Amino acid sequence: MRNPPESINHLLDTLTNNPSSPSLRIHFPTETVSSPGQHLSTATSATPPSFSVSASALHNLKFPNNDLSPVSSHISNPDDDANKPSTSTKNEGQPDINPLTIPRFLITTLDLDPPFPSFPVLGPILHGMQADLALSTSFTGEDDIDTDKQFIPLERDTRFNLGEDDIGEVAQYMGPSPPGWSEPHRYVCLMWQQPEGLTGDKIREEMGWGGARDGKIGAWERVRFDQGGFEERFGLGEVVAGNYFVC
Numbered sequence: 001m002r003n004p005p006e007s008i009n010h011l012l013d014t015l016t017n018n019p020s021s022p023s024l025r026i027h028f029p030t031e032t033v034s035s036p037g038q039h040l041s042t043a044t045s046a047t048p049p050s051f052s053v054s055a056s057a058l059h060n061l062k063f064p065n066n067d068l069s070p071v072s073s074h075i076s077n078p079d080d081d082a083n084k085p086s087t088s089t090k091n092e093g094q095p096d097i098n099p100l101t102i103p104r105f106l107i108t109t110l111d112l113d114p115p116f117p118s119f120p121v122l123g124p125i126l127h128g129m130q131a132d133l134a135l136s137t138s139f140t141g142e143d144d145i146d147t148d149k150q151f152i153p154l155e156r157d158t159r160f161n162l163g164e165d166d167i168g169e170v171a172q173y174m175g176p177s178p179p180g181w182s183e184p185h186r187y188v189c190l191m192w193q194q195p196e197g198l199t200g201d202k203i204r205e206e207m208g209w210g211g212a213r214d215g216k217i218g219a220w221e222r223v224r225f226d227q228g229g230f231e232e233r234f235g236l237g238e239v240v241a242g243n244y245f246v247c
Helices: 004-017 069-075 078-083 200-207 225-231
Strands: 024-027 050-054 105-111 125-135 150-155 167-170 188-193 241-246
Touching: 004 225, 004 241, 024 188, 024 241, 050 125, 078 125, 105 200, 105 225, 125 188, 167 200
Parallel strands: none
Antiparallel strands: 024 050, 050 150, 105 125, 105 188, 125 150, 125 167, 188 241
16 A cells, blocks of 8 residues: 555544544445444445534634634534524625635545555555535434534535536545455545635546546546545645544
8 A cells, every 4th residue: 555644644543542533424325434443334335425524623614704603503502502692703794705715625535455454555545535515504403414413414515516417526436345355444534625716626627537527537546546645736734524434
């Protein structure tokens, strides 16, 4: 495997030292990864996941017009909501917000251990990449992917959906398929705040993945993915949140 970048090492160290408080939850249709290293079957993890992020992981982010309502609504006590003033400072007299300045997030999913954890010469393999994700503004805490009000669901920012071929994935998700005789592989999901002006389309263009908006990329562009180089190329900075499962 390529030498893992500091982002992966730091996340794994953090999750090892604080296994009870992962900052990212990974949601599949029949199971949610809420604990680091949770074991999933290949069938369970075959479809593209959705994600929710801990509100506490977002405390250093900057929001347009200092509007903190997407976060504060998830960290307040619901019993006190009626008695607390809004934390949003936005008002009708302020200028419209440029959509490109609203915090959006990028998540990559990587297999760290191919073909075998003891000999990961093909790793990491890029299993998926989603961009232009925004904090959900329709969270109710009842029917959402995550009913824990401390976690905010992420959803595709539809302002960047430009056609029917757009599936919201920079690199289409590829479900885990480790060799049957292998020990379980680690599949890590890392989340960054996208630098202002960066979109999924720009990533595909600069990576040479073509203009098609269906998320398809070649197998050799996934194998031994240069995650460190990717982060440097797009100025991603520190990881905001992350988690991993094994399969």
